[in-house]
Amino acid sequence: MGSKWRRAKLAFGSKLCVYVPRTLEEVSPSLDAAGRFSDAASLSPSLSPVPGNLDPRPTMPTTPIPSSSGLRLPKNRSRSSKKTCAICLTTMIPGQGHAIFTAECSHAFHFHCIASNVKHGNQICPVCRATWKEIPFLAPSLDLPHRRARFNPVDWPHDDAWMTILRPLPPPQPVSNRHRTSLCQVPEPVVFNDDEPLDHQHNIAQRSSSIKDAAENNSVSTLEIKTYPEFSAVPRLTSRDGFTVLIHLKAPATSTSTSTRQNPGRSQSNLPPISQTSRAAVDLVTVIDISGSMAGTKLALLKRAMGFVIQSLSPCDRLSVIAFSSTARRLFSLRHMTDAGRQQALQAVNSLISIGGTNIAEGLRKGAKVMKDRREKNPVSSIILLSDGQDTYTVNGPRVSNRRPDYQSLLPFSIHGGGSPGFNIPVHAFGFGADHDAASMHSISETSGGTFSFIEAEGVIQDAFAQCIGGLLSVVVQDLQVEFQCLHPGLCLGSLKAGSYRSSMKNDARTGFIDVGDLYADEERDFLVSLNVPVDSSSNETSLLKVQCVYKDPLTKETTNLEGKVVRIQRPEIAGQQVVSMEVDRQQNRLRAADAMAEARASAERGDLAGAVSVLESCRKVLSKTVSAQAGDRLCFALDAELREMQERMANRRVYEASGRAYVLSGLSSHSWQRATARGDSTDSTSLVQAYQTPSMVEMLTQSQTLFLGSPSLPPVRPARSFPAQPQPR
Template identity: 45%
Template sequence: MSNDPCAICLGGMGARGGQAIFTAECSHTFHFHCISASVAHGHLVCPLCNAQWRELPFVRPAQPSPAPPTLPPPLLPIPLMEPMHHHVQPPPIRNRPMHGVQTPPQPEVFDDDEPVEPPAAHDSQRQAAAAAASGSGGTLLIVQTHTEYSAVALDSSRDNFAVLVHVKAPGISSGGEAAAAAGDAQRAPLDLVTVLDVSGSMSGEKLALLKQAMGFVIDNLGPHDRLSVVSFSSGALRVTRLLRMSESGKGLAMGAVESLVARGGTNIAEGLRTAAKVLDERRHRNAVSSVILLSDGQDNYTMARRAPGAAAPNYEALVPPSFMANGTRDWSAAIHTFGFGNDHDAAAMHVISETTGGTFSYIENEAVIQDAFAQCIGGLLTVVVQGLRVAITCGHSGVRIGSIESGRYESRVDDDGRSSSVAVGELYADEERRFLLFLTVPAAAATDGETETTLIKVCCSYRDAAGGAHVDVTAEDTVVARPEQVVEAAAERSVEVERERVRVEAAADIAAARAAAERGAHQEAVEILEHRQRAVAQSEAARGGDPTSLALGAELFEMRRRVSSRNSYERSGRAYMLSGISMHAQQRANTRQMSAFVSGPVASGGGFVLNAAGPEGVPSVAAAETSSFATPAMRAMLLRSRRAREASAEQQPPPPPKAGEALDPESVNQ
């Protein structure tokens, strides 16, 4: 008989005599009385692996054994799927104890959040400094432009002439690792809601790793930050209200996290509805708000099962309206999603993040979940710019804006082509965004005596996150020289523009390859990526040794391997490619892992190390960055997490020897 506990009541399978044991088709075992009350209306999914049970006789024990005194009566709502005879709505799931722990009743309104700290003297000083900086050249957003070529012949016109608009957020004055440290007075405080999957499939090591990762998050939040923990399985529970992360608040949060127990199904939508309720109904607000969602499974309550050949599910149904871009909150309440392991619904997690302005990370190696969380909060704890909008107007009467490559950021070009804008939103300290504009440049009359043409004027407006002051920054006019003759071979070409053009074209092909793989054309997907990889390798930036372009080639090689067959694509290719699409569309670091030719496990976003002899078509380098998107604070927090994990591993006793394995004499003597 299995020694594993029943996933519903958590009692031992042989602890109390005379109990009937049910072994499901998926080989998991349960007390018969625990499941019988939950299958009265039809089929049921396994609480551990979410497998659908086809045959399950209904037995009602005469006198079911009571649950252990510390546990509530087990209740599992019926997932939304095809019933045997008639449709049964799942019972209400709010205001009920969940996950096997005794909890107080959930309030009807989540307006019991702990008050934020009142503004200190340094806050008003910071607001004054930010206001002064907006007009006196202080620490501001940096705005630069780069033209594709430095000169265009006087009598020539150009279509699709590329100009790069490059913005970089100011850093945090304390710098280095201290910039990301908890309690740093120079940053905007954070309201964070973590939405954690505690379904049956999260039991064992997965839940232990999640608790360890949450411990790291709690340790690194400062006393001005607030945290609310929401857990979900068959239903959802607000485990803690929004608490300030003082020493007492951290203790309460850690106790709540340690109390989590894995059981039940996967109801992502209810978890997000609870998170929305926490943020929508709070009485107080910190300057920055965000949500972290982690799940290892697929929602089996809101998303009905698809019939073969049916249209793709509407994953936006999982997202509460208040998280939408056109909802009651702005992009500052983004949902950053983390797909845990190889069984999660990567498409759903990607849509949730994309719809709300967050990032999607793929945690293939479950041991590095803490690193993934660390990199994310390393950015969230350093938000310096909010509501950023880039406005572009044409300088010369004959110049027109044709299009903008802005990724997922909403952009607009006026009908006459004379002006355009990009809505960027938040930026972390030292974070950068690059947008390619394609212009029509007219010929200039020699009689005008023009020596240069003003192409565009760029102005950025935003709100200082820490102080709240409104800031405007105007870049120098973007001009191009107009000599009588230009020798194309001698014309100065911008490396910055070339690098971004290569990246944008690669991102488009990654999306095309993913679409091919989705319809089963795996060889076509490989060919698209292979062609783009060669183009990247032949680009002037890559030939010049640009590390970003070299790393892009390595990324394309890794994707080729993962889309080459249906099995590899279903196992990890879809999640890996969607994570890459998220990173490029956002120009923001997320977590993925190289595996084909990486020396050692690394959580990216982040860096990877290539072997001395790189794969065919990928230049060999000692080290490269998967992207230039990770900020110094994100890298510092990631390093802090790795050091913490290494220190924890050193303190763990060595694992017991396997059967037949000789003991190490030195370890026995220690």
């Protein structure tokens, strides 16, 4: 047994801990149900319950135990380690079609195995633990039919019994007993009012810092309002119905962005990250799926993405994590992300194992309860939901009839309507993989005021989270409401095109309102207002609209009222050649594309994929003939690329069910809220589909993507292996 154990250590790495049962009867039933052991369990005492594990039975130790029956290696793996790849444990023979990489320490591996390993920042030899100065790089492969790079940054095995993850934690620091016990499997309180108190002194200091930064940069952090009439002139004796006016809003920049613009020579590397600038603090609840279908690579990447979120939050932010499978459990209360808070959050997340069904409704119920029961509130609040499956209890359970699914039942009453006044918590939903219920996730986000993102490739889950977090950590405008009023006595409002934002008009059809809510730094909103312009023979000019906005600063809590310029048009006796406004034309194209997407989706759901493709093709032809498209407008090119991508994903029923529906719904979510979502390769810097990304989102995305090369601020995750509880049949 001794020689076998030495060979196993050599193959897996001398510092890797595995559990080898003495006998098959020694295996815990709870771990047998999970199908594997989690290395994260070593973060807790061996006999203490694992936080997040819905089974309260004790975990098994992770210390190797010699046994005469525990470990058997195939005969072809009993040779020297130089002839065996320590990652995939198969023999390396030159000339069999697999490239072999020999490291500086003289240990050899299959090139594709070690390239996938180091892609996530691991620059340490799995055998001798030596640090490498040169690492292999595997270029992305091309998907030839689409001529687009499609790759999964993680090429780990998908066998649940061989896949788990362990994130290196910060050095342990002394914490209070209250923090220690909060990670144990104790009964949850009836009321979740155990959130950590806010640091009001820190908030006051941040407000002062924000005012000081604005004064030093000579910047006025106010909303920008611009208006554009469709045409600059209409003949006096001519009336025009459906005359369009564009209302353009742009949120102020963060202090960091303002400083960069005024000092373009200043290095970006010297600027503080988003989490350290003066900004509104965030209360964030993540509701994550740990059902059986998340086992293996999915759960590993989810833990990695959650680690990035935890490290991106600052001590003024608070985080709580809800893990759900057949039931849901709060891993820890809403707590500040100090060094101790981060360590405990990482420990709780890394302890998760996948098991059970998918109860999205229960997870959201507990997430909403954390928000509703908290004693104090940070200025910004949000819920992030991730799932790779379909709800098997509320919508698709055995007791549910065959009638049309009621996706509203997945949302707690406090979120989808009739809740407490001012309780407005957006749920940003992330559908993971080809098996998730895109319709339900889109419905959840749309009803709550959040966005829906489609994570197609497993490797971009962290980037998708990063883009969302980049926005949440840069909120500069809250409770924004836009009001516009007709000025000429003969004018009246027609239609208001505001996407998913709530809009209304007074009974006289002369005053309208749009409730916008929160805006991220540098975020823009465009709304089209239709007017009926009357004949006006008494003047050379007609005043159409007056636009004003009211909003709250999340840091200073001050309310600001702004008035835009009055929209006027010329009224000549005879108008020359009419030239449409480029800005209005661009936004009309965006709305045309969004309407075509919705119509195509409806046709596809009826089973008419050919009709859906035809709708998208007709829209592309119309867009190509518009003024902005012929002028080379980038937005038009991006819309055309998006419509073409949707056509490809509606090629047949199988492709549409696997990715087409989710891609279309994510696009509709993005355009209806005018906010960036992740879909397909939209987080790739080479993608044309990058609509609505803000500088803060791009900055956070860059931080996420550079982690693959290693970063001192967030230690890379290394894949670990654990032996199956029972021998698997071959």
